[in-house]
Amino acid sequence: MTPAESTNDAVQLLTASSVRELATRLNVRPTKTLGQNFVIDPGTVRRIVRTAGVGSSDTVLEVGPGLGSLTLGLLETGAHVTAVEIDPVLAGALGETVTTHAPVAVDRLTVIAADAMELTELPTPPVRLVANLPYNVAVPVLLHLLAHLPSLREVLVMVQAEVADRIAAGPGSRTYGVPSAKAAWYASASRAGSIGRSVFWPAPNVDSALVRLVRRDPPLTTATRAEVFACIDAAFSQRRKTLRSALAGWAGSADLAEQALRSAGVDPTLRGERLDVTQFAAVAAARTAGEPKGRSAR
Template identity: 55%
Template sequence: MASTLLGPAEIRDLADLLGIQPTKKLGQNFVHDANTVRRIVTASRVTEGTSVVEIGPGLGSLTLGLLERGAVVTAVEIDKRLAEQLPETVRLLQPGAELTLIVDDAMRVVSLPTEPTHLVANLPYNISVPVLLHFLEHFPSLTRGLVMVQAEVGQRLAADPGSKVYGSPSIKAAWYGEWSTAGLVSRQVFWPVPNVDSILVAYDRREPKGTEPERVATFELVDAAFQQRRKMLRQSLSSVFGSSGEASDTIEAAGLKATSRGEELTVDDFLAIARVRLAAAGS
């Protein structure tokens, strides 16, 4: 069974074959441990026939693990050399597995030939939050996911209001669903070994908090609040409302204290402020 996945020797051989030196620019750290791959696949709750989208499959470690489980995988890869090799790797190790490959920048992908229900990926550290939010925005069919990200980023995604790591990513992620950490991943299972720890983060999607205009308005408030996170909301949101007085009136009309700080508010709190603002603009 182990021969259907990639080990350290296979990873190195593939990289040599393609002339690839993993780059920090693309956040390339390849998983070479089959047990870790199977652990990720199990935690993702993917089963036979599950439609999965994978972002940045790289040399195919996680792709093969998903296919081994019987998933139907659509993979998005920006590196053309990696993209050209991946179908061949799958053909050799798991002939007959269902893989669709999209060669593009994940941040530009707004449609897919399938309607995936699961997102499972080892996300590049440098773009993990933007690409994750991009896919959640554009693919409402995604109801469940498991991503491996830098530990600090993962803890931020799953953070609750009031914690030291709670911030803009925490609130924007909460718009789409429930988030939780699902275990640390050793640095030693990657090649090259990264200088940061990794963590698994799981999410379960729920019904949208509001409309698309409400999401845009809410996210604008969140960005403003956390650009000056130490300031009170009436000050940090004054750039959005035009003055601290207008900000105070709107915040209080939403049932919140203008002296609060962004790190104390939930996504529902920010949505309440956005709705008061939108109602005033439409009246």
């Protein structure tokens, strides 16, 4: 019998009725401000955990655990879970929920009442991030955690379907943009499945999807991440313009932008949507190399 199997019978996942009962007891009303949509289907919870590949030896970070639906599913595997919750009421209640529904797992849960955007380190470095991210802050939270928690090797997050498409998009795709290029700095991304609206309470007005990211080394470049990201932001700030025009303000002039582009081996008449992150890194490095001493943004 595996560790995950041995804990299954001792963990009771939340159902639709238990989620509503818990919310009523805590006087919690899901708010759009915090992007709160609670998963009420145990089958969906187990599917997410299974898709994430969580094992009993893993240390998992969960952001926005809410009432604890996914938290219990992660603990069911035998993994150690660090749950970060911005809502103090929900953060305060999560330990009690786990004590009630998964008493064998209490020692494997750490709850941190904090804004995920302010996290720069954790007591126990997580190797996985598995979360139902609030739709309104999904991309900034994801990029922040990838930047500040280098121990994260794999990520599986549930986000708005449109956001999942943007994160996983490749160059040339209609949905390729800033989130795609910046996520690619840290990891390879791919869609990992769709989630129906009916498994949430309250049901959102948009479709949801799972997106998987697997950490990889960033492109080899003399430019800093900040310089590369500034180049990406500029390239997509005016999507319909050629890179020569779109990067003019960033480089100092259209001529300097063209000089950096040609030095990086990039056609100045292309648009930003055609470049991958390695090419953006090359353009940023070329621009930095062409700056007079003392003017580097590094």
